[in-house]
Amino acid sequence: MKILIVEDDRLSASILLQLLTESNYTIDTAADAKTAWQYIETYTYDLLVLDIMLPDSDGIDLCTKLRAAGYMIPILLLTAKDSTSDRVMGLEAGADDYVVKPYAFQELIARIRALLRRYHDHDTLVQGLTWENLRLDFSTNTVTYNQQPLRLTQKEYGLLELFLRHPQQVFSRSVLIDKVWSAGEFPSEEAVTTHIKGLRQKLKAAGISEDPIETLYGLGYRLKAEPTAKQQDQPSAIASIPQQTAEARVKEALAEITKRLHDNLAELIPMFRRVAIAVEEGNLDLEMRHKACMEAHRLIGSLGTLGFPQGSTIARQIEQLLKDDETLNSTDADNLKQLINTLQAITTDSLNTTNHHVAVSHPPIESAKLPLLLIVDDDVEFVQEIQLEAETWGMRVETAHSLAIAREKIDQERPNIILLDVMFPESDNGFVLLDELAQKQIDIPTVITTATSGLSERVMAAQRGGQAFIEKPASAEEILSTIAQVMQQQRNDRPRVLIVDDDIHILKVLQILLAQWDLEVSLLADPKQFWQVLESAAPDLLILDLNMPDYSGIDLCRAVRTASLWHDLPIVFLSSQSDRQTIRQIFAAGADDYLNKPIVEADLQTRILSRLERSRVSRQAADFDGLTGIYTHRRGIQSLTQLIRLATRNHQSLCLAILDLDLFKQVNDRYGHGVGDLVLKQFGKLLRQNFRSEDVTMRWGGEEFVVGLYGANSQQSIERLNEFLEIWRQQKFLVTATESFSVTFSAGVVEYLQDGSSVELLYQRMDKALYQAKETGRNRIVLASNF
Structure with a gap:
């Protein structure tokens, strides 16, 4: 349920907001x-929930105005005046209940729940809502299935x-945003899809x-009719399989990682012994010494984090011995x-026991x-090329050379994305x-490839929900870059973290x-692939290991x-080195925080989550216009610049359009800036x-807006903008019960490369096109190339 609190006391409003x-x-x-x-x-x-004393009006007057306009929303008044006349005035103005200040928050929430029960279906609210054995209980605001x-x-x-x-x-999806999201939030429609998923x-x-x-493609979502009693009585395949507890899944995953570490040590111990022999014989070369030092460095973190502190200490001593520049004797x-x-003895005993653990609690191992x-x-050759490159992009790969095998693979494990050639010899x-996937309501983002580039194939791909269309031949980098972009669009609004560590x-x-x-985690073990993975993952926080081959943290x-787009990206370092000089170098390079190996979960949680929250608040204020909910000028310029880079790299078309509300000054002059703000807010929505x-949508300034249309040529952009213009023309803004008005806009459109190769040049051209409009x-x- 959605509640509006009208209260000028910020502290009271914030407490109510949190409790509700x-x-x-x-x-x-x-x-x-x-x-x-x-x-x-x-x-x-x-x-x-309406406070009577407001800075610009009497709450009772607002209550009267609402009832006169036909709004039947239940109203709970908050008043500091405990007199009969004030209470009577409020009730006669149309309020349904009142609470006298100062009030107990528990009492206020109880009154709110009582009003909601009174104004909605009483039996439903008392008994709760059910579907099969799923129950939503309003008395406790909880959801249960089979209790x-x-x-x-x-x-x-x-x-x-809902x-x-x-x-x-x-x-x-737009209605769901209005019903479920708060006015201060500005989610994309993809956020709805993510939360539904x-x-x-x-x-x-x-x-x-x-x-x-149930998903109704092109329309939205609805609740299915309940299964029949016969269907409900049939045991489901899922229900018949014992579910592993979260703890068991965690132990299983950590046991697998520990086994890999054990196998790794079985190779490292003989290598260390060969180094010792080379030292003894006086023929240890620099390459072998450096490799052994790096392996010891990795073991410090691995052994310590997995619960073997003694082994971590020994590995650190080996690293220090091999790290010195002095000649070994x-x-x-x-x-x-x-x-x-000692390392072999300690790790052999420890790794063969089952009592070690890492202090984690209930992580969803599937994630x-x-x-x-x-x-x-x-x-086959094309598939192998993509398969070899995919790992560096942080992806697992399954392959199917026929549609029958593809169906089996999807049944075995649902992929996150499909790369599908639509032309088969069968x-x-x-x-x-x-x-088939659409009929089964299986929603998997799909990138279409084919050697045929006709319009009919592209239309068919779009009609069936294909998120991207790539014409063969295409490079592995182009294909994987497109796949990464599609996956990025499909991700939910969880914070994204990129971890770079060669261990x-x-x-x-x-x-x-x-x-x-509940973080979206991307992993990278090869620092040479860092920049392309950074751009595809677009993380909200970056974790870097200090010592890595080729490029250090x-x-x-x-x-x-050095990149303006990532200038404010929070960066946290991991290192087993904690001397003052190293710490100073880390922060001088631009780091925001530092964590010492071996990793302590409590420190990791505190540092990472707090850093993400501060970054989110700062970015929300800096990146999104508070009135319209779209990008600010600064953030929009950055995103348009990134779109130009992506269009160049992926050989995609790109158009920019500047939209200006017509005669907007007259709206402000005639109806006031409050009404003008409402128009701007609706336009942004x-x-x-x-x-x-x-695409990129941004407020350029005042009543000017800019849209970047990725993958669209000039003709497609004109068509989409004309459709949007028609939608905007139909918007009516009520001034009184009998008076309303509408607003139009004019736009100038340019195409990347044809009209310019930078944001500055493209803006000059589209501004001239706007003037022509x-x-x-x-x-x-108006299209810039037409005049």
Whole structure:
């Protein structure tokens, strides 16, 4: 349910916001009557909590105005005046209840729940909402299946509640955003898809045999009709399989990592012994010494993090012995042999026991797997080329040389993305597979490849939900870059973390630890691939190991800080070195924080999560315009520059358009800046809803906006902008009950390379096109190349 709190006391409003959000209500707040009125006109609320004393109006007057306008939303008044006359005035103005200040927050929340019960279906609210054995209980705001609680996020709870309240009603993604998200949030429509997917996964994991949420392609989502009693009585395949506990899955994963470490040590110990012999004979070359030193350095973190501190200490001593620039002698050889014997003895005993552990709690081990790419193509050479490169992009690969094998692979493990050639020698083409997945309501992002580049193939791919279309021949880098972009668009709004460390054991442990905090984790073991993975992963935080071959963490950090797009990216270092000089070098390179190996989970959680939260708040303020919810000028320029780079690299078309609201000054002069702000806010909302996540929408300044249309040529861009212009023309803004107005816009469009190769040149050309649109009568779109 969605509640609007109108309260100018920020402390009281923030406490109410926190308490009600924890009860899974969606909350908007307004500090004055003017803002509250705009919110109520824009969104639908289940309850209004209204303070009587507001800075710009009397709350009773606002209550009277709402009732006169026909709004029947239940209203709870907050008043500091405990007199009969004030209470009577409030109730006669149309309020449903009141609470006198100072009040107990528990009492206020109880009153809110009582009002919600009174104004909605009483039996439903008392008994809760159900679907099969799924139950949403309003008395506790919890969800259970077969009496077992489900841990849902606030957004997942809100979506499920909306579906259960309105069975069979179809909700578009834009409507779901209005119903479930707060006014201060500006999610893309892909965020809805992500939360629906997360909700489905949790319901499936709970044992629900049939997905209760139905996707109606092109329309939205709705709740399915409940299965028949016969269907409910049939045991599901999922329910019949004992579910592993989270602890068991964690132990299993860590045991696998520990086994790999044991196998790795079986190779490293003999190598260390060969180094000791070379030292003894006086023929140890620099390459062999450096390699042994690096392997010892990796062991410090691996052994310590996996719960073998003694082995980590010995590895550190080996590193220090081999690290010194001085010539090694026979005494050093004896010391090295003794350290190697001790390391072998300690690790053999420790790794063969089952009592070691890493202190983690309930991470979802499935989330710790690298994303799975399924390549459906009968071109063996092409598949092998993609398969070899995919690992450096942080992907696992499965292959299928026929559609039949592809169906089996999908049944065995659902891939994160499919690379599909639609032309096969068999009777069926690849489009058949997409049709089958759609019928089964299996939503897997798909990149289409084919040697045929006709318009009909592209249209068919788009109609069946293909996210990208690549014409063969194409390089592995181009294909994997496109796949990475599509996966990025499909990701949810979880914070993204990129970890760079040449120690694969550390990478795996960090992935497990971070996955339990609902983070999207990307791993990279080869620093040479850093920049392309950085751009494809677009992380919210970067974790760097200090010592790595080819490029150190300090090298990578300095490179990141030279790029304006990544200038504010939080960077955390990992290192087994904690001397003052090393720490100073790390921070001088541009690091934000430092963690010592071996990793302590509590420190990792505190540092990473707090750093992500501070970055999110700072980025939200700097990147998004507070009124329209789209990119600010600064952030938009960065994104347009990145789009130009991607278009160049991937040989994609790109168009930019500047949109200017016609005669907007007259709106402000005639109706006031408050109404003008409402127009700008609605324009920003429609821009977010009508353009794709791979496009860029930004507020250039005032009533000017810029849109970057990735992958669209000039003709396609003109068509999409004309469709948007028609949508905008139909928007009506009410001034009074009898007076309304509408606004149009003019636009100038340019195409990358044809009209310019930089944002500055493209802006000059599209600004001239915009001027031409204004001069020829406004309310139209002009292409720069046409004049």
